[in-house]
Amino acid sequence: MQKQKNKYKMQINTPKQKNHVPVLLQEVVSILKPKNGETYLDLTAGYGGHANEILNKIGFSPLSVLVDRDCNAVRELEILFKKRVTVLHSDFLSASKKLAGEGKTFDLILADIGVSSPHLNESSRGFSIQHNGPLDMRMDQTAALSAYDVVNSYSVEQLEVLLRVYGEEPKAKKIAAILVENRPIETTHELAEIVAQAWPGYSKVHPATRTFQAIRIAVNDELQQLQSSLPLWESLLAPGGRLAVISFHSLEDRIVKRYFNEHSDSYDANLTILTKRPITAGPNELLINPRARSAKLRAVAKIKTNG
Ligand SMILES: C[S@@+](CC[C@H](N)C(=O)[O-])C[C@H]1O[C@@H](n2cnc3c(N)ncnc32)[C@H](O)[C@@H]1O
Numbered sequence: 001m002q003k004q005k006n007k008y009k010m011q012i013n014t015p016k017q018k019n020h021v022p023v024l025l026q027e028v029v030s031i032l033k034p035k036n037g038e039t040y041l042d043l044t045a046g047y048g049g050h051a052n053e054i055l056n057k058i059g060f061s062p063l064s065v066l067v068d069r070d071c072n073a074v075r076e077l078e079i080l081f082k083k084r085v086t087v088l089h090s091d092f093l094s095a096s097k098k099l100a101g102e103g104k105t106f107d108l109i110l111a112d113i114g115v116s117s118p119h120l121n122e123s124s125r126g127f128s129i130q131h132n133g134p135l136d137m138r139m140d141q142t143a144a145l146s147a148y149d150v151v152n153s154y155s156v157e158q159l160e161v162l163l164r165v166y167g168e169e170p171k172a173k174k175i176a177a178i179l180v181e182n183r184p185i186e187t188t189h190e191l192a193e194i195v196a197q198a199w200p201g202y203s204k205v206h207p208a209t210r211t212f213q214a215i216r217i218a219v220n221d222e223l224q225q226l227q228s229s230l231p232l233w234e235s236l237l238a239p240g241g242r243l244a245v246i247s248f249h250s251l252e253d254r255i256v257k258r259y260f261n262e263h264s265d266s267y268d269a270n271l272t273i274l275t276k277r278p279i280t281a282g283p284n285e286l287l288i289n290p291r292a293r294s295a296k297l298r299a300v301a302k303i304k305t306n307g
Contacts, residue, residue: 019117019118019121020046020047020049020116020117020118021049021117021288021289021291022046022049022050022053022112023112023246023281023285023289023291023292023295024246024279024280024281024285024292024295024297025049025050025053027279027297028050028053028054028110028112028244028246028297029053029054029057031242031244031274031275031279031297031299032054032108032110032242032244032299033242034054034057034058034108035057035058035107036057036058036059037058037059038058038107038108039058039061039063039064039105039106039107039108039238040054040055040058040064040065040085040106040107040108040109040110041064041065041067041099041106041108041109041110041236042054042064042065042066042067042109042110042112043067043092043095043096043109043110043111043229043233044067044068044092044110044111044112044113044114045066045067045068045073045077045087046068046070046073046112046116047073047076047077047080047116047118048066048076048077048080048081050110050112051066051077051081051085052080054108054110055081055084055085058107058108060081060084060085061084061085062083062084062085062086063086064085064086064106065085065086065087065088065095065099065104065106066081066085066086066087066088067087067088067090067092067095068088068089069089069090069091069092069139069140069143069220070116070119070139070140070141071089071140071141071142072118072141073116073118074087074088074089091140091225092111092225092229093224093225093228093229093232096229096232096233096236097232099236100232100235100236104236105236105237105238105241106236106237106238106241107238107240107241107242108241108242109233109236109237109241109242109243109244110243110244110245110246111226111229111233111243111244111245111246112246113222113226113245113246113247113248113252114246114247114248114249114252115127115139115216115248117291119139123188124136125137125138126146126147126187126188127188127212127216128188129188129192129206129208129209129212131188132187132188132189133187133188134148134186134187134188135147135148135151135185135186135187135188135191136148137212137215137216137219137220138219138220139220140220143219143220145219146219147191147215147216147219148185148186150162150215150218150219151179151183151185151191151215152183152184152185156176156177156179156180157176159172159175159176159179159180160172160173160176162214162215162218163175163176163210163211163214165214166213166214166215166217166218166223166251167210167211167213167214167217168210168250168251169210169211169214171198171199174198175195175198175211178194178195178197178198179191179194179195182194188212191208191211191212192206192208192212195207195208195211196208213249217251222252223251223252223255226247226252226255226256227255230255230256230259231259234263234270234271234302237301237302238302239302239303239304239305240301240302240304241301241302242274242299242300242301242302243299243300243301243302244297244298244299245297245298245299246295246296246297247295247296247298248294248295248296249294253278253296253298256298257278257298260273260298260300261273263300264300269303270302270303271300271301271302271303272300272301272303273298273299273300274299274300274301275297275298275299278296278297278298279296279297279298280295280296280297281293281295
């Protein structure tokens with residue numbers, strides 16, 4: 001394990017790999033309805049696509065805050081926005097706790113959850129089945145836990161649960177056993193090939209897709225981050241403010257949908273739902289950005305109270 005740790009020291013890359021196309025951009029703008037003078041909190045600002053569009057409509061101010069846990073993204077945001085807004089290198093749960101603790105509120109909040117194109121395209125980040133790289137998958141290059149640690153040190157029982165719950169993997173037991181048998185597993189291609197042994201024959205998506213999703217969710221604590229942040233986002237919304245969340249898989253969408261349903265449109269609720277059904281990408285967007293195919297946008301507004 002020690003040997004591997006050195007491999008995962010800060011893999012910070014230059015900002016030239018910023019080819020991330022924001023998903024559902026026009027839909028986000030239509031639902032958030034940014035107005036001049038409003039404040040904005042972007043919890044997953046990435047390479048600034050959504051932020052740029054929205055900040056150009058509301059005006060730049062240090063009261064608007066852009067958060068990302070990825071060092072490359074944060075560096076890019078700092079270059080792009082040059083101190084005209086506040087940029088935080090943080091996971092969004094910690095950032096939300098900090099901002100709520102300071103009593104801050106925002107008119108517009110966006111969380112475009114998940115990985116960015118540079119995460120998937122840069123082999124050294126170890127997220128991709130296609131590009132061979134070290135088993136890493138950390139969105140935050142300074143985080144302690146990597147995919148290598150999960151794959152090579154979790155017990156067979158822990159791996160089975162993780163694959164079943166985070167990957168919805170029907171062959172969780174078999175794959176967990178194969179992983180343990182083949183340790184140490186060092187690279188994304190090794191992992192993909194080992195998992196494929198559990199799925200002989202043809203399958204439309206790569207048989208390791210669910211395993212990669214499950215490990216990535218565990219490494220980045222993705223579901224807990226979302227579940228614990230939603231109440232904070234509600235409290236960070238100013239009266240009349242709008243919150244939009246874009247998710248990329250059903251586990252996340254379920255958490256968002258449930259929270260919005262349980263906290264809206266009843267006599268004592270603070271929120272009202274703006275999207276009866278999730279908004280998804282149309283055919284034109286899918287042609288230029290296939291990554292948008294699984295994106296689901298849900299939004300709520302905070303009810304203005306009289307007095
Ligand atoms: C889909 S990209 C966002 C792209 C961005 N909206 C844009 O237009 O460029 C998701 C970003 O969220 C970040 N991210 C994901 N989960 C996070 C979390 N829990 N806390 C902070 N950042 C997170 C990732 O590092 C990544 O840069």
